[in-house]
Amino acid sequence: MSPATPHPMIARAATTYAIALGSNRRGRHGAPEREIAAALEALGDVVARSPTVASAPLGPSNRRYANAVALIETAEDPAALLVRLKRIERTFGRRPGRRWGSRVLDLDIVLWSGGAWSSSGLTVPHAAFRTRGFVLGPLAALVPKWRDPLTHRTIRQLAQMVDRRHPRD
Template sequence: MPTSYAIAIGSNRRGRHGAPAREVAAAIAALDPVHVSPILLTAPLGPSIRRFANAALLIESDETPAVLLARLKAIERDFGRRRGQRWGARVIDLDIVLWSGGTWRDSALTVPHVAFRARRFVLDCLVHIAPAWRDPVTGLSVRQLTYRAQAVDRRRPRP
């Protein structure tokens, strides 16, 4: 029986499909999603200076999280992704954020994604397609996590 996965997608570098938003759109097409969020333009984290195109999607799959991760990494390589500087520019980044099976942990993967609860660029996309999906660790819905992350951002001092 298929399970559901929430996948986060990001790009901030041109690739063979074109500008970052086109790379995201091509990755979406490669994954045959059930639901897709809008593509949002977001500020980068870390040392990268280029804005990101981000989206989230829901897929159904019989694959285990580990097998799906291998497929996502193969898609990243096919798109021209090369491992390099953490948080640097990238043609495509595909992350498993949530899995309807609950939690998963092995040496290569942790589901839910360890940082998704604080990442607006993931939550702001995910809330469009799965607002009621509950984080199996905190029990909070994506809508609640998004609200909390927005509240934290509102309290941060502006430069």
């Protein structure tokens, strides 16, 4: 065993991730709310979850979304977790297509307890989460004091900023 290889009996510490879930198309589990519930089961490692909320679509889609946020704990690094999330999306019927189009399931890594991460194809924190009330509201209900590693604002502060810019009807 090389010095860089950890001893097989030593487990890597679990890392906490905030995962945004979205669906606006029926799938094999039924309505979008049922797709979210099934996706939470498929994720595993869920330590907390928000209620599912409805939101207006972004971009060209005309279907309302069901959204939720889950906190998971895993020893996976962000790149490995992304591979797993993409595999789950595919098993739910997600196919490559138009950006912001209708989809059975969308899973995004929003934050992780390791701070910031950047690699080819993945940036954490999620580039747009600070402007999305449908992510910030549910996230603030779970971890209001978690700080964005880039702005150093709490999730509660970010959610309040979005609420002021986009008051609910």
